[in-house]
Amino acid sequence: MTKPKDTSSDKLTAFQDSTEITDAKDTAAQSDFLTQTDTDISMIEETEDDDLDETVEDTACAQPPEAKVKIESLAPDVVVASLETSEPEEDSVENESQAHSEDVPKQEDIELETPQELDLPEQESDELTTYQSSTESDDTQDEVNKEEDREEEVKEKKEAKLESYKQFVAEQFSNQTVDYPEVRVTIEANALPSKMYFIMNILSAIIASYGLVTNSAAVVIGAMLVAMMLGPITGVALAIIDHRMPLLRKSILTVLSGVTLVVLVGFIVGWLHKDQSLTAEILSRTQPTSMDLMIALAGGTAGAYAMVSPHLSVAVVGVAVATALVPPLAASGILFAHGEPQLGLGALLLAATNIIAIQFTNALVLWVLGFRRLVDDDYQSNTYLTFLQRNAVTLLLLGGLGTYLTINLQTNAKQQAFENNVKETITTYFTDKGNVLTNTQFDVTDERQVVRAIIRGETTPSAYDVRQIETTITQDMTKNFPSYLPIKLQLRYLPVQVIESDPLIQDKLDETDAAILTN
Numbered sequence: 001m002t003k004p005k006d007t008s009s010d011k012l013t014a015f016q017d018s019t020e021i022t023d024a025k026d027t028a029a030q031s032d033f034l035t036q037t038d039t040d041i042s043m044i045e046e047t048e049d050d051d052l053d054e055t056v057e058d059t060a061c062a063q064p065p066e067a068k069v070k071i072e073s074l075a076p077d078v079v080v081a082s083l084e085t086s087e088p089e090e091d092s093v094e095n096e097s098q099a100h101s102e103d104v105p106k107q108e109d110i111e112l113e114t115p116q117e118l119d120l121p122e123q124e125s126d127e128l129t130t131y132q133s134s135t136e137s138d139d140t141q142d143e144v145n146k147e148e149d150r151e152e153e154v155k156e157k158k159e160a161k162l163e164s165y166k167q168f169v170a171e172q173f174s175n176q177t178v179d180y181p182e183v184r185v186t187i188e189a190n191a192l193p194s195k196m197y198f199i200m201n202i203l204s205a206i207i208a209s210y211g212l213v214t215n216s217a218a219v220v221i222g223a224m225l226v227a228m229m230l231g232p233i234t235g236v237a238l239a240i241i242d243h244r245m246p247l248l249r250k251s252i253l254t255v256l257s258g259v260t261l262v263v264l265v266g267f268i269v270g271w272l273h274k275d276q277s278l279t280a281e282i283l284s285r286t287q288p289t290s291m292d293l294m295i296a297l298a299g300g301t302a303g304a305y306a307m308v309s310p311h312l313s314v315a316v317v318g319v320a321v322a323t324a325l326v327p328p329l330a331a332s333g334i335l336f337a338h339g340e341p342q343l344g345l346g347a348l349l350l351a352a353t354n355i356i357a358i359q360f361t362n363a364l365v366l367w368v369l370g371f372r373r374l375v376d377d378d379y380q381s382n383t384y385l386t387f388l389q390r391n392a393v394t395l396l397l398l399g400g401l402g403t404y405l406t407i408n409l410q411t412n413a414k415q416q417a418f419e420n421n422v423k424e425t426i427t428t429y430f431t432d433k434g435n436v437l438t439n440t441q442f443d444v445t446d447e448r449q450v451v452r453a454i455i456r457g458e459t460t461p462s463a464y465d466v467r468q469i470e471t472t473i474t475q476d477m478t479k480n481f482p483s484y485l486p487i488k489l490q491l492r493y494l495p496v497q498v499i500e501s502d503p504l505i506q507d508k509l510d511e512t513d514a515a516i517l518t519n
Helices: 009-046 050-061 090-103 108-114 122-174 178-192 194-215 218-225 231-244 245-272 292-307 314-322 326-337 341-369 376-382 383-390 390-431 465-481 513-519
Strands: 067-075 078-085 435-444 450-455 487-495
Touching: 122 218, 122 390, 178 231, 194 218, 194 245, 194 326, 218 326, 231 292, 231 341, 231 383, 245 326, 245 341, 292 341, 292 390, 326 341, 341 390, 383 390, 390 435, 390 450, 390 465, 390 487, 465 487
Parallel strands: 450 487
Antiparallel strands: 067 078, 435 450
C-alpha cells in the first residue's frame, strides 16, 4: 500500500515561495508608491501657496505604511495570501490641501471684496468708502490737471508759431527795397500842375490866412493838412540830379504857380479885413533867421526820405513841410494888403529860404539813394563832384541866404537884449513907487528910437522920472550898444486905486498887486 504523499509540506513550500514572490512584489509596489508620493508632493509644492508648504513637507516626510500578509483558505487545496497596507488616501490629502487653500483667500479677492463681504464694522466700512472716494477724486483731479497742462502746452505752441509768423512778416516788410520806377513815376506825377494841386493849395491858403488874422495857431496848423507844396519841389530836385531840363521847367512852373496862388489868396483875405491889426502870428514870420533855415533843411530831408521809403506816409511828413511854406506865403499876402511891403518881403524871404532848403535836401537824399542819371562827361569825375556841379546854383543861393539869415539872427538877438535891458531899467525904477510896467513898444525913426511904455500904479510919474530913466538907459547903451540911435522915452500912466469898504483905510499896492497888473 502506497504511502500517501505529504501534501502539507508541499503546500507549505508553495506558500513560502508565493510569500517570497509576494514580498518581492510588495517591496516593488512599496518603492513605486514612495516614488509616486514624492512626485505628488513636488507637484503640490509647485501649485500651492507658501502657506501650504509646511503641510506638504510633513506629508512627504511621513513614514511609509507597514505591509501585513493576510492568508485566506478558499478550498482545502487552495490558499490565497494578500498584502494589506495602511496607505493614506490621496483624496484626503487633496481635500485637506483644498480646504486649507480655501481658508487663505487670494490677494485679488481681498482687494475686490466689499466691506459687507469682509464683515467689517460699520465705522471701518465708512472710512474705507471715504478713502476710496477721495482716491477716485484725486485721480479725477490729476486727469483734469493733466488735460489742462496739455491744453496750455498746445496753446503756448500755437502762440509761439503765431509770434514767429508775425516776426517773419515784419522782417519781410522791413526788408522791402526801394521801387525806383514807381518812385520816379510818383514824383513826376506830383510835379504836374493838376486841378487837385490848385484846389488843395487854395483851401490851405484860405485856412492859413484866417488863422493868421485871428491869431490862432490851431487854425494855422489845420491848414497844413491840405497843403500840396512838397510834390513839385521834389520834382525840381529829381530833375536836377537826373539832368532833365523838361522836367525841371515843368516843376519850377508848378512851384511858382502854387506860390503865386497862395500869396494872392492871402492878399484877398488881408484886404477884406483891413481893420484887423497885425497879429503876433503874422509878425513872427517877417524876420527869418538861420533857425528857420535849419528847420527847412530837416523838413526837406524827412520829406524826401518819406517819398522814397515804402514804410512811411508822405502825407504826415508833407504836413511838417507845409508848416514852413503856406503860413509865410499867406502872411506876406496879408502884409501887402495892409501896406507893409517891407514886412511882406521878409515873409516872402522866409518862404523862399524854405523852398530852396527843401529842394537841396531832397536832391541830396535822392542822389544818395541811387536816383541819378549820368551823361558822358559825368563818368570822368567823381559822383559827388557831379552832384555839386548840378546843384551849384542851389548851393550859392543857400550860402547867400545862410549868411544873411545868420546876420539877421545876431541882429535880432542884440535887439532883444537891448529891449530887455530897457524893460528892466523901467521896472527897477518904479518898483519902490508902487507902479509896474505892463507893456512896451519900440519904434525906430531916422534920428532916434522911440520907446513907448505903459505904467500902472498909484503914483503919477513926472518929467523928472522920465529924464532919470533916459539917463540910465543912455549910459547902458554907451557901454553895450554904442552903434544904436539915442532913445526917446514916452510914458503912459494908468492910475490904480485900492478901494475897500472902510473909506478910512488907504492901502497901497504890494508885490502881489504888481504881479497881477503886469500879467
